[in-house]
Amino acid sequence: MPDYIHETEFEVRDYECDIQGIVNNAVYQQYLEHARHKFLLAAGLNFYELHEQNIDPVVYRAEIDYKYPLKSGDSFVCKLNYKQKGHVRIIFYQDIYRKTDGKLILKAEITAVVLKNGKPVLPVIFTDAFKKYEKTADIK
Amino acid sequence: MPDYIHETEFEVRDYECDIQGIVNNAVYQQYLEHARHKFLLAAGLNFYELHEQNIDPVVYRAEIDYKYPLKSGDSFVCKLNYKQKGHVRIIFYQDIYRKTDGKLILKAEITAVVLKNGKPVLPVIFTDAFKKYEKTADIK
Amino acid sequence: MPDYIHETEFEVRDYECDIQGIVNNAVYQQYLEHARHKFLLAAGLNFYELHEQNIDPVVYRAEIDYKYPLKSGDSFVCKLNYKQKGHVRIIFYQDIYRKTDGKLILKAEITAVVLKNGKPVLPVIFTDAFKKYEKTADIK
Amino acid sequence: MPDYIHETEFEVRDYECDIQGIVNNAVYQQYLEHARHKFLLAAGLNFYELHEQNIDPVVYRAEIDYKYPLKSGDSFVCKLNYKQKGHVRIIFYQDIYRKTDGKLILKAEITAVVLKNGKPVLPVIFTDAFKKYEKTADIK
Numbered sequence: 001m002p003d004y005i006h007e008t009e010f011e012v013r014d015y016e017c018d019i020q021g022i023v024n025n026a027v028y029q030q031y032l033e034h035a036r037h038k039f040l041l042a043a044g045l046n047f048y049e050l051h052e053q054n055i056d057p058v059v060y061r062a063e064i065d066y067k068y069p070l071k072s073g074d075s076f077v078c079k080l081n082y083k084q085k086g087h088v089r090i091i092f093y094q095d096i097y098r099k100t101d102g103k104l105i106l107k108a109e110i111t112a113v114v115l116k117n118g119k120p121v122l123p124v125i126f127t128d129a130f131k132k133y134e135k136t137a138d139i140k
Numbered sequence: 141m142p143d144y145i146h147e148t149e150f151e152v153r154d155y156e157c158d159i160q161g162i163v164n165n166a167v168y169q170q171y172l173e174h175a176r177h178k179f180l181l182a183a184g185l186n187f188y189e190l191h192e193q194n195i196d197p198v199v200y201r202a203e204i205d206y207k208y209p210l211k212s213g214d215s216f217v218c219k220l221n222y223k224q225k226g227h228v229r230i231i232f233y234q235d236i237y238r239k240t241d242g243k244l245i246l247k248a249e250i251t252a253v254v255l256k257n258g259k260p261v262l263p264v265i266f267t268d269a270f271k272k273y274e275k276t277a278d279i280k
Numbered sequence: 281m282p283d284y285i286h287e288t289e290f291e292v293r294d295y296e297c298d299i300q301g302i303v304n305n306a307v308y309q310q311y312l313e314h315a316r317h318k319f320l321l322a323a324g325l326n327f328y329e330l331h332e333q334n335i336d337p338v339v340y341r342a343e344i345d346y347k348y349p350l351k352s353g354d355s356f357v358c359k360l361n362y363k364q365k366g367h368v369r370i371i372f373y374q375d376i377y378r379k380t381d382g383k384l385i386l387k388a389e390i391t392a393v394v395l396k397n398g399k400p401v402l403p404v405i406f407t408d409a410f411k412k413y414e415k416t417a418d419i420k
Numbered sequence: 421m422p423d424y425i426h427e428t429e430f431e432v433r434d435y436e437c438d439i440q441g442i443v444n445n446a447v448y449q450q451y452l453e454h455a456r457h458k459f460l461l462a463a464g465l466n467f468y469e470l471h472e473q474n475i476d477p478v479v480y481r482a483e484i485d486y487k488y489p490l491k492s493g494d495s496f497v498c499k500l501n502y503k504q505k506g507h508v509r510i511i512f513y514q515d516i517y518r519k520t521d522g523k524l525i526l527k528a529e530i531t532a533v534v535l536k537n538g539k540p541v542l543p544v545i546f547t548d549a550f551k552k553y554e555k556t557a558d559i560k
Contacts, residue, residue, distance in 0.1 A: 013454045014467050015304050019191055019297045019352065021468070025199040026173065026295060029166035034433045041493075047434050048441070048492035051159055059165040062204045069198070072299065072468035153314045154327050155444050159437045159492065161328070166435060174293045181353075187294050188301070188352035212328035212439065299471055305479040306453065309446035331439055339445040342484045349478070 004079035004095075005133050006042060008035040011075045022069035029062065032094050032108055035078035039092075043129040054117050055125075060089065061111040067104050075099035082130075088113055088120045144219035145273050146182060148175040149239075151215045162209035169202065172234050172248055175218035179232075183269040194257045195265075200229065201251040207244050215239035222270075228253055228260045284359035285413050286322060288315040289379075291355045302349035309342065312374050312388055315358035319372075323409040334397045335405075340369065341391040347384050355379035362410075368393055368400045424499035425553050426462060428455040429519075431495045442489035449482065452514050452528055455498035459512075463549040474537045475545075480509065481531040487524050495519035502553075508533055508540040 010031055018024040037047045040057075050056065070076060081093045089111055096106040113120045150171055158164040177187045180197075190196065210216060221233045229251055236246040253260045290311055298304040317327045320337075330336065350356060361373045369391055376386040393400045430451055438444040457467045460477075470476065490496060501513045509531055516526040533540045 013450070014457050015298055015306060015450050015453050017299045017468075018295055019188060019299075019301050020196050020198070021299050024170075024173075024295050025202070026166050026169035029169055030164075030433070030435050033164075033166065033435055037434050046493065048159060048437075056160050058160070058209070059206050061206065062165070062202065064202045066199050066201065073466065153310070154317050155310050155313050155438055155446060157328075157439045158435055159439075159441050161439050164435050170293070170295050173295055177294050186353065188297075213326070299468060300476050300478070302478075304450075304453075305482070306446050306449035309449055310444075313444075313446065328439060336440050338440070338442075338489070339486050341486065342445070342482065344482045346479050346481065 004081050006035075006039040006080045008038045008078045008080075009075070009099075010034075010078065012070050012072055014072050017072055020069075022071055025066065028064065028066070028096070028106055028108075031078055031096065032064075032092075032110060033059075035080055035094060036092055036110070036112075039080050040129075043133070045125065045129050055123055056115045057090075057112050058115055059110060060113045061109075063109045065107045067106055068098075070096075070098070070105055076105060082133075084122070084130075085111070088122050090114070090122075090126075144221050144235075146175075146179040146220045148178045148218045148220075149215070150174075150218065152210050152212055154212050157212055160209075162211055165206065168204065168206070168236070168246055168248075171218055171236065172204075172232075172250060173199075175220055175234060176232055176250070176252075179220050179222075180269075183273070185265065185269050195263055196255045197230075197252050198255055199250060200253045201249075203249045205247045207246055208238075210236075210238070210245055216245060222273075224262070224270075225251070228262050230254070230262075230266075284361050284375075286315075286319040286360045288318045288358045288360075289355070290314075290358065292350050292352055294352050297352055300349075302351055305346065308344065308346070308376070308386055308388075311358055311376065312344075312372075312390060313339075315360055315374060316372055316390070316392075319360050319362075320409075323413070325405065325409050335403055336395045337370075337392050338395055339390060340393045342388065343390075344386060344388045346386055348378075348386075350376075350378070350385055356385060362413075364402070364410075365391070368402050370394070370402075370406075424501050424515075426455075426459040426500045428458045428498045428500075429495070430454075430498065432490050432492055434492050437492055440489075442491055445486065448484065448486070448516070448526055448528075451498055451516065452484075452512075452530060453479075455500055455514060456512055456530070456532075459500050460549075463553070465545065465549050475543055476535045477510075477532050478535055479530055480533045482528065483530075484526060484528045486526055488518075488526075490516075490518070490525055496525060502550075504542070504550075505531070508542050510534070510542075510546075 016023050016027045076096055076098050078096050083091045085091050092110045094108045098105055116123055156163050156167045216236050216238050218236050223231045225231050232250040234248045238245055296303050296307045356376055356378050358376050363371045365371050372390045374388045378385055436443050436447045496516050496518050498516050503511045505511050512530045514528045518525055536543055
């Protein structure tokens with residue numbers, strides 16, 4: 001696993017917790033999506049503007065290991081790296097750690113495909129945007 | 141893969157769709173959770189009452205393959221089966237199909253662990269409740 | 281208050297409940313939106329197709345009285361009527377009742393404005409679609 | 421209207437936007453709730469710990485005026501004040517402003533009631549916690 005190249009900080013909001021008093025399992029996918037979009041933005045790619053150009057990154061596969069639950073009041077950080085796989089897939093490695101003690105909360109591998117006018121491609125604006133991360137990211 | 145043993149019907153609500161005009165990827169985990177809870181209820185297990193007894197099924201791992209997006213107006217069915225794995229894990233196989241044409245939308249394997257007073261066990265009320273499904277479910 | 285002209289049935293999903301074990305107050309606005317969109321659909325107006333034509337109903341003001349909380353396992357019905365106000369506003373009266381005993385859960389007045397290319401108007405397709413409800417709805 | 425006594429900063433997350441490309445109207449209630457809970461915390465009151473003591477603030481009435489929509493990428497601040505009304509009600513005045521230009525996005529009056537063991541009271545820990553705000557807040 002390569003070093004992380006991007007971090008997004010969060011804190012749990014009470015409405016994200018369910019009857020069990022812990023963050024609902026679906027909410028983590030919202031956290032992961034927000035962290036990926038913040039990374040894209042840092043790389044110069046705006047999700048909304050991409051959509052306006054008919055370029056839509058979509059989630060193709062999600063593998064999520066829930067290690068420990070987040071609770072009301074917790075602060076946490078979502079750390080990210082990625083790897084290009086084949087011609088059109090990007091695998092995002094996204095791990096969530098609790099801020100107070102660094103405890104590992106969740107590990108995820110999210111495979112995304114970029115659709116341009118509905119067809120899977122990896123547009124040049126993506127490969128260009130990602131160039132600055134190539135040294136640290138695990139791109140083959 | 142065994143036959144399905146439970147089905148839950150849904151329709152897409154517009155607030156579940158995002159900027160791309162399709163159901164947001166996190167929302168599918170909400171659908172899957174609701175379908176599991178409906179299955180538990182059909183088996184005689186009430187998620188909320190279990191929690192009141194300090195018995196909490198939690199998601200341990202999620203593997204989700206997104207095959208085709210749901211859109212505003214779509215009706216769909218979430219079909220389910222499960223398998224016990226080891227002493228304390230239950231793997232739910234959950235597939236979503238569009239109602240109009242039976243198109244496969246999503247395949248998921250959700251591994252759950254039941255916590256009783258915070259410790260992983262498979263309580264007797266679970267094994268009892270699941271007995272009626274043993275012929276059709278793939279229980280070892 | 282005129283009679284209701286449309287009803288949408290729901291059941292509480294566990295992920296909609298929060299730490300307090302009751303449906304989170306924001307979720308009711310999602311229920312109300314879904315019920316309005318179902319009414320529009322029954323009237324022949326598809327929210328998504330309207331958006332594709334740059335016709336966007338938006339919420340202008342919400343007044344919501346929370347009478348009694350919904351809990352895990354509750355079934356309920358959202359009943360609706362509306363009134364046109366002035367040239368461009370539509371006020372939706374939306375009340376939620378628990379199914380088992382008819383208990384009033386919530387009363388809401390949601391004022392919507394329809395934007396066409398960003399400007400408030402009440403398009404002819406709306407006034408046409410609503411005509412069949414004029415006898416029962418309280419339209420001036 | 422008195423001066424604001426508390427501010428919470430946010431940024432729009434893309435999953436909060438709907439088909440219209442703007443923040444869904446129900447999501448604002450989530451923002452408002454989070455801002456109230458942050459204020460309570462600043463006043464020394466932890467929503468989750470209160471619940472553990474059977475003290476539950478609940479929303480009794482919401483009045484929300486939607487002035488201008490938030491979009492993908494927007495940063496905003498939710499400013500708050502409150503007023504005690506009668507013996508058991510607290511009215512929170514909550515206004516949302518866009519960060520870049522101070523544009524008013526939303527005005528809300530959220531009336532809350534605190535339930536202790538299910539009965540409406542204003543517990544001493546609330547009146548004590550709020551004392552430090554009495555000079556600036558509009559308490560009668």
